[in-house]
Amino acid sequence: MISATGLELRAGSRILLSDATLRVQPGDRVGLVGRNGAGKTTTLKVLAGEGQPHAGDVTRRGELGYLPQDPREGDLSVTAQDRVLSARGLDKMLRDMEKAQTAMAELVDEKERDKAINRYGKLEERFGARGGYAAESEAGRICSNLGLPGRVLTQPLSTLSGGQRRRVELARILFAASEAGPGGRSATTLLLDEPTNHLDADSISWLRDFLKNHDGGLVVISHDIDLLSAVVNKVWFLDAVRGEADVYNMDWTRYQDARAADEKRRRRERANAEKKASALMTQADKMRAKATKAVAAQNMAKRAEKLLASAEQEQAKDKVAKIRFPEPAACGKTPLTADGLSKSYGSLEIFSGVDLAVDRGSKVVVLGLNGAGKTTLLRLLGGQEDADSGGVVPGHGLRVGYFAQEHETLDHDATVWENVRAAAPDSPEQQLRNLLGTFLFQGEQLKQPAGTLSGGEKTRLALAGLVSSQANVLLLDEPTNNLDPASREQVLDALRNFAGAVVLVTHDPGAVEALEPERVILLPDGTEDHWSAEYLDLVQLA
Known part of the structure; x- marks a missing residue:
């Protein structure tokens, strides 16, 4: 569970989010949306505890699985399989069991061999308590569904492409989240930033089903409308114009209708406020001509300004980058x-x-x-x-x-x-x-x-x-x-x-x-x- 109150986020001097209250409970599957630069990635990073808010408090309970947009640096010498299994500590258990097996086979001294046998038994018992070989098989299935076949899992991370390493991280997070907690529910809150990047169509389809059935918390940033439509039951819209988060406790289809209605309402309120303010300013200008009414005219003008200020600003049309590649530099026939x-x-x-x-x-x-x-x-x-x-x-x-x-x-x-x-x-x-x-x-x-x-x-x-x-x-x-x-x-x-x-x-x-x-x-x-x-x-x- 995650709770953020009085949250203020900034990028330099630019306010991204002001005095926001955001909560993620088990069963909440939140789509975090807004235009590029609205602060989605920053918000997710702060909720994950990997960034600090300018103001406000964030509390977290239970396990978190955070997939950032940019790949994390780490130990690239470990295999992909060990990286995934490390989510439940199974990688270290397997290595310790292998060492104990080697000792059992190589030790000549009977007492030392008995110690190795005893150590192996305890390790195998702990391994079984964490799901053991069934969990290892489960990790393999998750990896396979994300386009990571067995031959890739045996390779060191240093030999994998950036896309493959990111899918290993996603597999690690989902493997941790699939472990049942108290009451048989997942105790993990997933924070996923563009999880479908580098996935093929079959993997995206499988991921949609996984997230739809995840009974822990979820906050996902994605431009994949099919995923949002299939998965989310709540939407946070970051309004880059107002610097606020609008919370919609509904699925994606109803959110789109509600969002359109909200924007229409804001435009109407702004138009009405401007109309009233214009009438007040016109009257104030007429009254200024008489010295006896100058103070009243000034007060009327102030009311007009307040009226404009109190009305919510009309949602500005999202600006779009005007990308044009210029005429390329001259070159030969085969550059x-x-x-x-x-x-x-x-x-x-x-x-x-x-x-x-x-x-x-x-x-x-x-x-x-x-x-x-x-x-x-x-x-x-x-x-x-x-x-x-x-x-x-x-x-x-x-x-x-x-x-x-x-x-x-x-x-x-x-x-x-x-x-x-x-x-x-x-x-x-x-x-x-x-x-x-x-x-x-x-x-x-x-x-x-x-x-x-x-x-x-x-x-x-x-x-x-x-x-x-x-x-x-x-x-x-x-x-x-x-x-x-x-x-x-x-x-x-x-x-x-x-x-x-x-x-x-x-x-x-x-x-x-x-x-x-x-x-x-x-x-x-x-x-x-x-x-x-x-x-x-x-x-x-x-």
């Missing part, structure tokens, strides 16, 4: 070529012998199952990593723009302004400020550290950096993740109209349709083919 690229992590081969020629203005989509090396290929092409064999050959005038799905190309300690300035050091200052304004960054927000931005805001900032660079080859890794529907449409429209070359990795069929690719690269084999609509079914499975 980027890859020859025989191979990459392995330890003994795990990701792919080998991949060839690729990116012609001027060409559009290529990269498909493959999770873990097939799609992100790795983009990192090699963008110079973020070196290939084990083969090479990337830049053509005449090549200017690469790389968009990373985890936003690692951003300097999270630097401000919004410093990040864009670094991307285009030779551009005039006012030109960059104007550019940032079209991406909805202005005023005090230019001084905000990039690491404090929401996922959608980081996406917009990274795209602003690409626009400022005048790149002629864009390497885009899941560019529509974390975006609200309006911002997503702007990104897709920019893709449609970009004159340069694009190599795209995505689970979003709409992004592929907007790109209108000519070619497809299938990993890990590196097979190249002409694009056809038949491949569209593979996008969400990739």
Whole structure:
């Protein structure tokens, strides 16, 4: 259970939320919604205890499972399976049991061997009390449903892609939450920030069913309307204009009707207040002409101002970033070529012998199952990593723009302004400020550290950096993740109209349709083919 009272959240000097009261009880499945930058991620982080509010108190009871947008740093040497099992402490028990088994087999001294046998018995008893081998099998089923097969579970986290590591964290959280507490109910409150990122269609469907049947608490941030419709029974709407949280104790369908009615009511109240205030001001102006009525006129004008102030501000139309990629810098016929690229992590081969020629203005989509090396290929092409064999050959005038799905190309300690300035050091200052304004960054927000931005805001900032660079080859890794529907449409429209070359990795069929690719690269084999609509079914499975 989580209870927050008098909650005030800020991003720099900007108030995100003021004097809010939020509660999550067992059985509450809350959809946390609002436009990009409204404070959803900040709110979830504070509720999880990983951020501090500017004011107010947060109390927590029971277990918490928190999935942040950005991947957590941790011990990457452990296997994926051990990371999931660690949610119930089973990983350490298994290792201790293995050590005891070894000692039982190797010890010659009878007394020492008896001690090892006794120790193993106690460990096995504790292991059984926590669900034992059945729990281990349960963890495997959860992982499989999230697109993590057995071969992946045996690998160290360091060998996995960012998307795979995030799914391991999600599996760990769900495995902990599936352990029954007192009364057979889950004692875990889940706080999930965009949990469907990096999941294929089957995994998303399974996750919807899991969350719908979760009897603990849940707060979820998601742009997946199907998930919200199927799962939530309560909605918190963060109003970025008013800096308030509107709580709706109803499911998603009824919330949409109630929200529309609220916005209509606010517009009507504002219009009536403005009409009355206008009439009062007109009367006050007439009365000012007479000295004997000057005080009365002044009082009437004050009443008009109060009337306007007391009426709730009309909900401003959500601004949308006007994303447009400029004319790319001139380049040769084939600005980027890859020859025989191979990459392995330890003994795990990701792919080998991949060839690729990116012609001027060409559009290529990269498909493959999770873990097939799609992100790795983009990192090699963008110079973020070196290939084990083969090479990337830049053509005449090549200017690469790389968009990373985890936003690692951003300097999270630097401000919004410093990040864009670094991307285009030779551009005039006012030109960059104007550019940032079209991406909805202005005023005090230019001084905000990039690491404090929401996922959608980081996406917009990274795209602003690409626009400022005048790149002629864009390497885009899941560019529509974390975006609200309006911002997503702007990104897709920019893709449609970009004159340069694009190599795209995505689970979003709409992004592929907007790109209108000519070619497809299938990993890990590196097979190249002409694009056809038949491949569209593979996008969400990739």
